[in-house]
Amino acid sequence: MTGVPPLELRGVSRTYGEGAAAVHALTDVDLTVSAGELVAVMGPSGSGKSTLLTIAGSLEEPTTGDVLIEGTPLSGLRRNDRARLRRRHIGYVFQDFNLLAGLTAVENITMPLELDGVRTRQARAAGLKALEDLGLADRADAFPDELSGGQRQRIALARALVGERRLLLADEPTGALDSHSGEGVMRLIRSACRSGAAAVLVTHDAQLASWADRVVFVRDGRVVDSTPPPPGPESLLPGATGREAR
Numbered sequence: 001m002t003g004v005p006p007l008e009l010r011g012v013s014r015t016y017g018e019g020a021a022a023v024h025a026l027t028d029v030d031l032t033v034s035a036g037e038l039v040a041v042m043g044p045s046g047s048g049k050s051t052l053l054t055i056a057g058s059l060e061e062p063t064t065g066d067v068l069i070e071g072t073p074l075s076g077l078r079r080n081d082r083a084r085l086r087r088r089h090i091g092y093v094f095q096d097f098n099l100l101a102g103l104t105a106v107e108n109i110t111m112p113l114e115l116d117g118v119r120t121r122q123a124r125a126a127g128l129k130a131l132e133d134l135g136l137a138d139r140a141d142a143f144p145d146e147l148s149g150g151q152r153q154r155i156a157l158a159r160a161l162v163g164e165r166r167l168l169l170a171d172e173p174t175g176a177l178d179s180h181s182g183e184g185v186m187r188l189i190r191s192a193c194r195s196g197a198a199a200v201l202v203t204h205d206a207q208l209a210s211w212a213d214r215v216v217f218v219r220d221g222r223v224v225d226s227t228p229p230p231p232g233p234e235s236l237l238p239g240a241t242g243r244e245a246r
């Protein structure tokens with residue numbers, strides 16, 4: 001797909017601490033993720049993957065360099081404008097789901113919309129539609145502790161994607177799930193990309209990375225390689241036509 005990329009990192013570096021104690025978590029990282037593209041980020045523990053994701057999502061600022069969301073440089077925005085842009089354009093999925101225990105499934109999903117001023121009834125309609133798309137329409141009024149791990153994860157994904165979000169950032173999103181539920185999550189992320197979202201997925205799991213269009217390897221805070229993924233097991237099955245078929 002063409003057009004302005006949902007995410008661009010330009011010369012991004014991030015240093016924690018100062019002097020002899022300084023940790024260079026990221027050094028001069030360039031990364032562009034196009035609409036419709038799913039990029040997996042892999043690398044050893046401590047290599048900077050989560051830092052890359054939190055900076056891409058404007059949850060942290062780079063020490064130097066800039067992040068552009070839909071072509072808008074974050075460095076030029078005031079704090080409030082940055083928060084608004086984050087709410088409207090960026091969805092996050094974390095390993096531990098981060099659902100609020102006191103809210104129902106549909107309320108968890110609609111919270112970002114309501115924070116953004118969408119009327120309750122309209123937000124609820126959008127939330128119910130998202131639940132329906134995920135096959136969870138009958139769980140709308142359940143609380144997180146009444147849901148299975150796989151269902152909680154699908155709710156977290158719905159929350160990340162509700163309202164026209166164009167960038168999905170996921171840090172080990174299938175971490176706590178069995179492989180069947182994990183596959184389901186990857187299928188949903190791919191389907192969001194087919195609808196035009198860009199997605200960045202941090203994972204240690206080569207099997208999950210095989211769902212990506214591109215795998216970016218990070219080592220000691222630097223992007224050392226960027227390659228198409230190895231073929232996943234499904235693509236070896238008779239009749240498979242590759243990732244788009246999933």
Ligand SMILES: Nc1ncnc2c1ncn2[C@@H]1O[C@H](COP(=O)(O)OP(=O)(O)OP(=O)(O)O)[C@@H](O)[C@H]1O
Pocket residue numbers: 016017023024025043044045046047048049050051052
């Ligand atoms: N808030 C912080 N303060 C100081 N150092 C930090 C902070 N966050 C991360 N670091 C350091 O930055 C480096 C990169 O950390 P990061 O969490 O991005 O790595 P990672 O590749 O995601 O690791 P893992 O796979 O174990 O989650 C590490 O050396 C880490 O200790």
